[in-house]
Each structure stands twice: as C-alpha cells, then as structure tokens.
Amino acid sequence: MATQQQNGQVAPAKGKLGVMVVGLGAVATTMIAGVEAVRRGLAKPIGSLTQMGTIRLGKRTENQSPLIKDFVPLADLNDIVFTGWDIFEDNVYESAAHAEVLKPQILAQLKPYLETIKPMPAVFDQFYVKRLHGTHVKKGKNKRELADQVIADIREFRKKVDRVVMIWCGSTEIFMEPTAVHQSIEAFEKGLETSDAGIAPSQIYAYAALSEGVPFANGAPNLTVDIPALVELSKRNAAPICGKDFKTGQTFMKTVLAPAFKARMLGVNGWFSTNILGNRDGEVLDDPQSFKTKEESKLGSLEYIFQPELYPDLYKDIYHKIRINYYPPRGDEKEAWDNIDIFGWLGYPMQLKVNFLCRDSILAAPVALDLVLFLDLAKRAPQLASLGVQEWLSFYLKSPQTTDGLYPEHDLFIQSMKLKNTLRHVMGAELITHLGLEYYD
Numbered sequence: 035m036a037t038q039q040q041n042g043q044v045a046p047a048k049g050k051l052g053v054m055v056v057g058l059g060a061v062a063t064t065m066i067a068g069v070e071a072v073r074r075g076l077a078k079p080i081g082s083l084t085q086m087g088t089i090r091l092g093k094r095t096e097n098q099s100p101l102i103k104d105f106v107p108l109a110d111l112n113d114i115v116f117t118g119w120d121i122f123e124d125n126v127y128e129s130a131a132h133a134e135v136l137k138p139q140i141l142a143q144l145k146p147y148l149e150t151i152k153p154m155p156a157v158f159d160q161f162y163v164k165r166l167h168g169t170h171v172k173k174g175k176n177k178r179e180l181a182d183q184v185i186a187d188i189r190e191f192r193k194k195v196d197r198v199v200m201i202w203c204g205s206t207e208i209f210m211e212p213t214a215v216h217q218s219i220e221a222f223e224k225g226l227e228t229s230d231a232g233i234a235p236s237q238i239y240a241y242a243a244l245s246e247g248v249p250f251a252n253g254a255p256n257l258t259v260d261i262p263a264l265v266e267l268s269k270r271n272a273a274p275i276c277g278k279d280f281k282t283g284q285t286f287m288k289t290v291l292a293p294a295f296k297a298r299m300l301g302v303n304g305w306f307s308t309n310i311l312g313n314r315d316g317e318v319l320d321d322p323q324s325f326k327t328k329e330e331s332k333l334g335s336l337e338y339i340f341q342p343e344l345y346p347d348l349y350k351d352i353y354h355k356i357r358i359n360y361y362p363p364r365g366d367e368k369e370a371w372d373n374i375d376i377f378g379w380l381g382y383p384m385q386l387k388v389n390f391l392c393r394d395s396i397l398a399a400p401v402a403l404d405l406v407l408f409l410d411l412a413k414r415a416p417q418l419a420s421l422g423v424q425e426w427l428s429f430y431l432k433s434p435q436t437t438d439g440l441y442p443e444h445d446l447f448i449q450s451m452k453l454k455n456t457l458r459h460v461m462g463a464e465l466i467t468h469l470g471l472e473y474y475d
C-alpha cells in the first residue's frame with residue numbers, strides 16, 4: 035500500500051469539479067444524464083473503470099484489490115458540476131431527446147436537472163465542419179477575441195467550482211496537418227491575431243483551457259492539441275492533455291484482436307472494416323473532409339500493433355480498409371462489420387468475421403467520464419501534471435499522444451497495464467510486472 039508521504043504527493047479532490055463540455059450532442063448528453071442517473075441511484079455506471087474497476091495491490095496471495103476510486107483520490111460524482119458550449123441553443127434535455135440514445139422514461143425523470151444546463155454560445159466556423167450550420171455562436175474581430183471569450187467563460191465558471199476540466203465532445207473537423215502556425219506558442223498566438231486558417235475552433239478552446247491551466251481531453255480525431263504549440267503550453271501551465279478520439283467500438287475490438295494474432299504469430303493480410311450509423315456524428319462524417327480525419331485516426335492502430343518491420347513475413351502487406359456509411363434509420367445504434375483475412379501454419383488461410391451491434395454513445399459516455407476524472411487526478415499529481423502529455427490515458431483513445439520520437443502503444447492490454455501501473459506509481463505502491471516467480475520460492 036502507499037506510504038503516507040507518497041500519498042501526500044497527490045492533492046485531495048476537495049470541493050466541486052467543474053466539467054466544461056464542448057459540444058452538447060449525443061455523447062455529452064449521454065454522459066451528463068448518466069452521471070445524474072447514477073447519482074440518484076437509478077442506474078449503475080457500467081463501462082466506467084473509475085467507478086467500477088478494481089486495482090490489485092501487492093502479491094496475488096495478499097488478496098488486496100480495492101476499487102480504483104478508493105485507491106486514488108478521484109472526484110466524487112456528487113461533486114461534479116457540468117456546463118458547456120454548443121452551436122445550437124438546445125438545453126441538455128432537449129439535445130438528449132433529439133439524440134434518442136436514452137429512453138424517454140429515464141430522460142423524463144432527469145428532465146428538471148438536464149433542463150438547467152444550457153449551452154454557452156460556441157466558437158464555430160462552418161469551414162471546419164461542412165455539414166453543420168451553427169446559429170448560437172460567438173462573434174469577434176479575430177480568433178484572439180474568440181479565445182478571450184472562452185477564457186472569460188472559464189473564469190466565470192471558476193467562481194462556482196474549485197477545479198475545472200475541459201473535454202471536446204464536439205463534431206469531427208476537416209482533416210488538417212500541422213503548419214508553421216502550430217510550431218510554437220508565439221507563432222500560434224500571432225496566428226490568433228491574424229485569424230490564421232490553420233487554427234480550427236477546437237484549437238481555440240484548447241488554447242483557452244491550457245492558458246488557464248485547465249486539463250483538456252479530445253474525444254474527436256481533430257488535430258487540436260497534437261501540435262508543438264499546445265504541447266508546450268500544456269507543459270508550461272501543468273495542464274494535462276492525452277491524445278484524441280474515444281476508442282469505443284470497432285477500434286476497441288481491433289486493439290483487442292490484433293494483439294492476440296500477434297501474440298500467437300498468426301499472419302494477417304487483409305482487414306476490412308465497415309460501419310453503418312445514423313446519428314449526427316454519422317451525418318458529419320458523411321462529408322469527405324471530416325471522414326478523412328476519422329479515417330486517419332482509425333487506420334493508425336494496426337500498423338503500430340503489428341510492427342511489420344519486425345515481422346515482415348506476417349504483416350508486411352496488410353490491406354487495411356475502413357468505411358463509414360451514414361444510414362439514418364440506425365440512429366446511434368451503429369453496426370460494424372470486420373472481415374479479417376489471417377493465415378497460420380505453413381501459410382494456410384483462415385477468416386474471422388466480427389459483427390458488433392453497438393451503441394455509440396453508450397460506449398463513449400463512460401470513456402468521456404473516466405478521462406475527465408483521470409485528467410483532474412493528473413492535474414493534482416505534480417509528477418504527472420508537469421509532463422503535459424498523459425500517455426497512460428492511451429487506453430481510452432484511438433490516437434494516443436506520446437512524447438516526440440516515441441511510438442504509441444495501441445494494444446489495449448498494454449494500455450491497461452500502463453494505466454494501472456501509473457496509478458500504483460503515483461500512490462507509491464509497488465508496480466505489478468506479472469512475473470510471478472516469487473510464488474514458487
């Protein structure tokens with residue numbers, strides 16, 4: 035167990051945690067309604083590691099597996115206060131009803147609370163999300179003024195809460211690559227003054243958060259904080275960041291299956307993934323420029339897991355194809371199919387088919403909640419906050435973020451071990467290697 039002195043290195047979660055959500059759509063409203071349902075004892079926080087997960091401490095023979103939330107000082111769900119921004123004026127109840135993820139009966143029970151959360155006007159520009167027309171938006175003479183308005187929103191909210199975390203649950207923006215404006219804080223700030231086209235709305239929110247020392251999570255595949263300027267700002271202000279794009283459905287399964295094939299040295303020569311979904315996210319992804327952003331994020335995992343440079347006989351020529359089809363009748367109830375062409379002993383071919391009938395926002399809501407709670411923890415753990423990038427949160431993300439020159443870990447089980455060992459480490463507990471020889475002494 036942790037020593038008293040080491041425990042003291044993580045500040046306690048005292049008072050209220052303010053959660054500022056950018057984009058109050060399907061995922062965000064499912065998270066907010068879910069937290070309120072759990073607070074009232076109407077449902078269980080299934081899918082949330084911070085709420086349901088345990089962590090083994092010491093030897094297997096010691097039988098010590100406390101709940102994670104009892105081991106590390108996480109904010110209590112009762113201490114969370116939500117606010118947010120959206121380009122539409124709908125309050126959280128109206129938006130949740132529109133998203134049709136949760137049943138009307140449960141929403142009706144939560145209505146008085148959900149109606150109190152009304153979005154603040156958003157920073158938005160249709161250039162970056164072609165399929166949306168925002169009406170509830172901030173105005174300013176340049177991007178600097180818009181960033182200042184978000185900073186003012188954060189400062190106003192801070193008067194009501196003790197700590198703040200920001201999470202992007204907004205739409206997928208068009209595909210963008212880093213340019214000169216992203217290379218340093220100075221260049222970025224100059225770009226805000228001149229309204230450089232390289233600065234997307236998500237980056238204006240992230241800049242505002244990090245400038246204020248507020249941790250920032252990115253649920254979408256947007257470039258956002260994946261640029262030197264914002265990594266630098268995150269470090270400078272000890273405001274944790276953690277990668278992008280919630281790992282929920284198809285990529286979650288990919289990062290489970292691919293490590294299994296690799297562990298057994300089974301070859302793969304093709305992986306075809308297709309999806310149908312009919313929510314607003316699906317509509318936004320129907321635009322080729324937003325789809326490209328998502329595609330890049332989804333493609334990365336296999337390349338890193340299979341390490342074709344180490345195993346050319348097994349993985350050198352994988353044909354990896356991803357399709358997302360907007361199909362309105364399905365709403366949030368996405369269906370994903372994978373056809374995986376594998377080969378075994380002496381090269382004999384086999385196939386595996388995966389058909390995942392999932393619910394997008396039901397999978398994403400606990401991921402968003404955990405990211406918020408763990409980023410708040412990281413902010414209170416000086417040895418984590420000073421790093422800026424929190425690689426240990428890769429577990430939750432399709433595109434993990436790492437320090438320069440380090441390849442990301444996509445294997446879900448390596449990510450899970452990394453996460454739990456990080457928690458043991460910050461609490462001064464012994465790391466678990468799974469070596470296990472000591473039991474046979």
Ligand SMILES: NC(=O)c1ccc[n+]([C@@H]2O[C@H](COP(=O)([O-])OP(=O)(O)OC[C@H]3O[C@@H](n4cnc5c(N)ncnc54)[C@H](O)[C@@H]3O)[C@@H](O)[C@H]2O)c1
Nearest residue numbers: 057059060061120156204205206254280282314315394398
């Ligand atoms: N649900 C999943 O399993 C999953 C997995 C990975 C990533 N994501 C990503 O999470 C994000 C949210 O997904 P969703 O299903 O809730 O989508 P959604 O379309 O229901 O919600 C997005 C909300 O963001 C708002 N928005 C867009 N631009 C904004 C801006 N600049 N400022 C403020 N609000 C803005 C929209 O009006 C909308 O209400 C998407 O980018 C999606 O790709 C979702």
